[in-house]
Amino acid sequence: MVEPxxxxxxxKKYFDVGEGVLKAVxxxxxxxxxxxxxxxxxxxxxxxxxxxxTIIRLYDPTDGELYFNxxxxxxxxxxEMQEARRxxxxxxxxxxxxxxxxxxxxxxVAEPLDIHGIYKNxxxxxxxxxxxxxLVGLNDEHAMRFPxxxxxxxxxxxxxxRALALNPKFIVCDEPISALDVSIQAQVVNLLKELQxxxxxxxxxxxxxxxMVRYISDRVGxxxxxxxxxxxxxxxxxxxxxxxxxxxxxxxxxxPDPEIQRNRQxxxxxxxxxxxxxxxxxxxxxxxxxxxxxxxxxTTPEFEEIKPKHFVAxxxxxxx
Amino acid sequence: xxxxxxVKDLAVSFKTFFGEVEAVRGIxxxxxxxxxxxxxxxxxxxxxxxxxSIMQLLPMPPAFFKGGQILFNGEDIxxxxxxxxxxxxxxxxxxxxxxxxxxxxxxxxxGKQIVEGLMKHQKLSQSDARNKAIEMLNLVAVPQxxKRIDQYPxxxxxxxxxxxxxxxxxxxxxxxxxxxxxxTALDVTxxxxxxxxxxxxxxxxxxxxILITHDLGIVADMSDKVIVMYAGQIMEQGQTDEIFKSPSxxxxxxxxxxxxxxxMNRSESLHSIEGTPPDLYIPPKGCPFYDRCEDAMKICKDxxxxxxxxxxxxxxxxxxxxxxxxxxxxGSEA
Numbered sequence: 001m002v003e004p005x006x007x008x009x010x011x012k013k014y015f016d017v018g019e020g021v022l023k024a025v026x027x028x029x030x031x032x033x034x035x036x037x038x039x040x041x042x043x044x045x046x047x048x049x050x051x052x053x054t055i056i057r058l059y060d061p062t063d064g065e066l067y068f069n070x071x072x073x074x075x076x077x078x079x080e081m082q083e084a085r086r087x088x089x090x091x092x093x094x095x096x097x098x099x100x101x102x103x104x105x106x107x108x109v110a111e112p113l114d115i116h117g118i119y120k121n122x123x124x125x126x127x128x129x130x131x132x133x134x135l136v137g138l139n140d141e142h143a144m145r146f147p148x149x150x151x152x153x154x155x156x157x158x159x160x161x162r163a164l165a166l167n168p169k170f171i172v173c174d175e176p177i178s179a180l181d182v183s184i185q186a187q188v189v190n191l192l193k194e195l196q197x198x199x200x201x202x203x204x205x206x207x208x209x210x211x212m213v214r215y216i217s218d219r220v221g222x223x224x225x226x227x228x229x230x231x232x233x234x235x236x237x238x239x240x241x242x243x244x245x246x247x248x249x250x251x252x253x254x255x256p257d258p259e260i261q262r263n264r265q266x267x268x269x270x271x272x273x274x275x276x277x278x279x280x281x282x283x284x285x286x287x288x289x290x291x292x293x294x295x296x297x298x299t300t301p302e303f304e305e306i307k308p309k310h311f312v313a314x315x316x317x318x319x320x
Numbered sequence: 321x322x323x324x325x326x327v328k329d330l331a332v333s334f335k336t337f338f339g340e341v342e343a344v345r346g347i348x349x350x351x352x353x354x355x356x357x358x359x360x361x362x363x364x365x366x367x368x369x370x371x372x373s374i375m376q377l378l379p380m381p382p383a384f385f386k387g388g389q390i391l392f393n394g395e396d397i398x399x400x401x402x403x404x405x406x407x408x409x410x411x412x413x414x415x416x417x418x419x420x421x422x423x424x425x426x427x428x429x430x431g432k433q434i435v436e437g438l439m440k441h442q443k444l445s446q447s448d449a450r451n452k453a454i455e456m457l458n459l460v461a462v463p464q465x466x467k468r469i470d471q472y473p474x475x476x477x478x479x480x481x482x483x484x485x486x487x488x489x490x491x492x493x494x495x496x497x498x499x500x501x502x503x504t505a506l507d508v509t510x511x512x513x514x515x516x517x518x519x520x521x522x523x524x525x526x527x528x529x530i531l532i533t534h535d536l537g538i539v540a541d542m543s544d545k546v547i548v549m550y551a552g553q554i555m556e557q558g559q560t561d562e563i564f565k566s567p568s569x570x571x572x573x574x575x576x577x578x579x580x581x582x583x584m585n586r587s588e589s590l591h592s593i594e595g596t597p598p599d600l601y602i603p604p605k606g607c608p609f610y611d612r613c614e615d616a617m618k619i620c621k622d623x624x625x626x627x628x629x630x631x632x633x634x635x636x637x638x639x640x641x642x643x644x645x646x647x648x649x650x651g652s653e654a
Contacts, residue, residue: 043507044478151596181362182534186578186592208507211537215580215590238582252512254537255582258560261540268516269509272477 003070004031005202006055006170011064013047013054020278024050026226027064029303032170037196037203039217039234041210041249045273047226048206049093052172055204056088057081068170086116089163093175095155099147105158106143109133112165132161136191153184160191164199172204177212189216210253214238219309222246225276225284228303232310242312244320245285283315291316324495324528325351325374330388332366332373335381341600343369345552346388351496356522356529358543358560360536360575364597366552367532371498374530375415376405392496411441414489416482418501423485424473430457430484431469434491441492456487460517479510486517493525500532515542536579540564545633548572551598551608553624558634568636571609607639615640 013025025047032038040048053059055066057073065072073084089112092098099108109129119125130140136157147155156176163171173192177185189212195201207213213220214234221231222243230243241247248267255261269288282297283289289296295315303313314320332344344366351357359367372378374390376397389396397408409415417423425433434453438444444452450469457465460483473481482502489497499518503511515538522529531542539546539560546563548556548571556569567573577591595612598604607613607620620639628641639645 043509153596182536183362183575183578183593184596186590187594189590190592210508211580211582214582215584215586235586248509250582252508253582254512254515254535254541256536256540256564256576256579257581257583258540258564260583261537266512266516268512272479272510273507 002033004067005034005069006032006204007065007067008032008055009065009067011051011054011066012062013050013059014062017277022277023226023279024276025054026279028221028223028226028228030221030228030231032202032204034169034202035196035200036218037205037216039213039220040204040206040223041208041213041220042223043208043249043273045225045276046223047276048208048223049174051223052090052174052204052206056085056090056170056172058090082116086166087168088170088172089166089168091156091159091163091171091173091176094179095152095159096147096179098159099155101147103146104143105133105138105145105147105150108147108158109143109161109165112162116166118166128165129161132164135164135195136161151184152180153187156180156188157191160188160195164195167199168201170202170204172206174206175208176205178207178209185212192216210250222249225273225279227284227300227313228311229285229314230310230312231303232307236307236310240307240310242306242310242317242320243285243314244289244291248288283313291320321352321355323350324353324393325530326389326391327370327374328389328391330370330373330390331386332369332378332383333386334383339601342386342603343383343552343600344373345603347547347549347552347554348388349547349554349557351528351530353495353528354522354526355545356531356543357545357547358531358533358539359547359549360534360539361549362534362597364551364600365549367549368500370549371415371500371530371532374498375409375413376400376402377409377415407441410437410494411492412494413496413498414492414494415498415500416485416489416502418504421473421478421481421505424481426473429470429472430476434469434484434488437488437491452491453487456491457484459490459521460484460487461513462487478506479513482506482510482514483517486514486521490521490525494527496528496530497522498530498532501534502531503538504533504535511538518542536576548575551603552600553608553637555609555638556634556636558630558636562631562634566630566634568630568634568641569609569638570613570615570640572636607637617645 009029010027012027015022042048054061061074066074076084106129109132110125113119138157177188205216217234220234220237222229224245230246241250248269251267271288283301286292286296301313301315303311306312306317328348329346330344331346334341361367385398390398431453435449438449438452454465462468462483503514543560546560547554550571556572574593593612598608606622606624610616610620625637625639627635627637629635
């Protein structure tokens, strides 16, 4: 049995919002193995970004444990945490907002090196920056320029170079391609895949584009209102979705083939995602679920292994 | 079928401090009654400028028409005065925008925003307009319309706001609806609801739709005809089945291959298109896709290819269609 690189246990992140408690992430557990890509999907407000940020402790968790290489990083002191941070990095969604417009590319990419005091002299620092830029398909000409001189795709490459600066093991990619055009998305995704192979990286890939998540991830978790609804190998999840929400979500994605699209049966969900503030007990999906029974309103379903490596949180998972 | 809109050689530019940006460079297409045509392309390809030109919503200056005609029911709307346009806008052509938050007035109740248009365009009384507004909200499946009509936009979710936008667009039974990325800001399950709603309303009202999107899945789902734009020009146009089954232009082929599909094998690699679209300050003389095209030939750099008809409804602009380029397609030097 391979030991997971990351083990998240019952992670919770609540925010106090005045009118109540916003339960953005409400007890999710999963493992991520070395060298794999773990996809996290869900609609806006389901807590997937909060989950990503809580995992690398950008947000302090309300509850839960996160083991990285066997150590619970939620118990580390501030100083120990800074050491540990080298191992996990983040790539952000908006390549326009996540780079400081007043810093040159060299300063941006070297910032993590500066903070951790990695290099001995300026020459070494510069060489490392150029090495990183070349790794992501840019070159030394770009080092002196400012972010506004780059296109969205190139900016995202700068963000990736910065994330790679400290040789991390684990990278959380929070919607890294949502702001890019389709032809550029493929460039960035291919780059992420190559880097993974070359450097043995482990990714958590957060996105709402389910076709892209399926393509890039080995395993995928589906979130809804702070809960993990289903988790399985990506092929398995897309071929045999069990949770009614996953089924509806998958059937809602238009497939770029007119013939298939004409003959598809869609599961239409009524209404919108309810508010995560002071959520009711029971299954979070109950109000929009066509399979709901009274039990679903009373108790929250356990996250169970229904088939080998296929986890579902649904009372009726075995019958539907 | 009757043509309701004909765009002929439309060219639109923007004057800027650095010079002229040729955003749309001579495009032509028709829209027939009850038809849905999709315009696809990357950011900056001119698809939104095209839509806004039809609505005459471009700020002029800096934008100006360089040439061409937009015939709506046979009349050129480029020549119309702002006053005449106001009558067409909202009455005969309506538009739904991408971002439902910024296109609704946040300080005004939903009902008032709908009633305003009804009173102006259809000369209804206050109470008749209110009843009609409730009816419209019902049509777009907003629950409890009698209560919702007195709420403000911030009390609506993204999907509900987009329903209100569609209701606003529908009040005067327009013949043509222009939907500029109507579901881009929405979640997939809500997107499915909105697309379904648009189809239903189209059937009920015999309306034509120009759908602007970058999502090829939505194109396959909604459209009868597809226009592929790149750097201000139409590279390929055809029936939806023709574009998806037998794409002819290398750009269309690449675009189709660069999106992962739910039903594709994960080991297949994704085709990226290297590079970025050209700068339209200095539009290229030849084919704008030249720099990024793997099949580019010498001639592509300096000469823009003509339109080649593959069928009555399907054409593309590419030198590979030329009989002398056949050898290139087989792999030898041309």
